Amino acid sequence: MTQQLEEFPVTITNAEERIWEGMVMSVSSKNSAGQFDILPGHANFVTMIKNEPIVIRARMKKDQIFTYKTAVLAVKDNTVKIYSDI
Numbered sequence: 001m002t003q004q005l006e007e008f009p010v011t012i013t014n015a016e017e018r019i020w021e022g023m024v025m026s027v028s029s030k031n032s033a034g035q036f037d038i039l040p041g042h043a044n045f046v047t048m049i050k051n052e053p054i055v056i057r058a059r060m061k062k063d064q065i066f067t068y069k070t071a072v073l074a075v076k077d078n079t080v081k082i083y084s085d086i
Contacts, residue, residue: 005040005041005078006025006040006059007023007024007025007040007058007059008023008024008040008042008078008079008080009021009022009023009024009079009080010022010023010024010027010056010079010080010081010082011079011080011081011082012054012066012082012084013081013082013083013084014083014084014085015085019066019084020056020064020066022056022058023058023059024056024057024058024080025039025040025057025058025059026038026039026056026057027054027055027056027057027073027080028054028055028057029049029052029053029054029055029073030049030052030053031047031048031049031052032048032050038073038075038080040078041078042075042078043075044075044076044077045073045074045075046072046073046074046075047072047073048070048071048072048073049068049070049071049072049073050069050070050071051067051068051069051070052067053065053066053067054066054067054068054071054073054082066082066084068084068085069085070085070086071083071084071085071086072086
């Protein structure tokens with residue numbers, strides 16, 4: 001029986017510091033192709049996000065919302081890294 005993934009790690013950084021990190025249930029935002037959601041087990045994915053909210057949902061915590069002029073979001077091996085203010 002395969003174990004169902006429920007959470008995955010997210011890290012937000014800029015050139016100077018780590019802004020936020022934690023285990024989350026989903027990440028949602030919008031790129032030039034439209035809205036998207038990242039859930040546990042998501043395929044590898046890279047996108048640019050410009051002036052759109054990035055909503056991070058963690059279990060039993062208030063949603064975290066970050067907005068940057070430009071950010072790169074990368075999903076690799078069930079880990080999300082967001083590079084802000086690129």
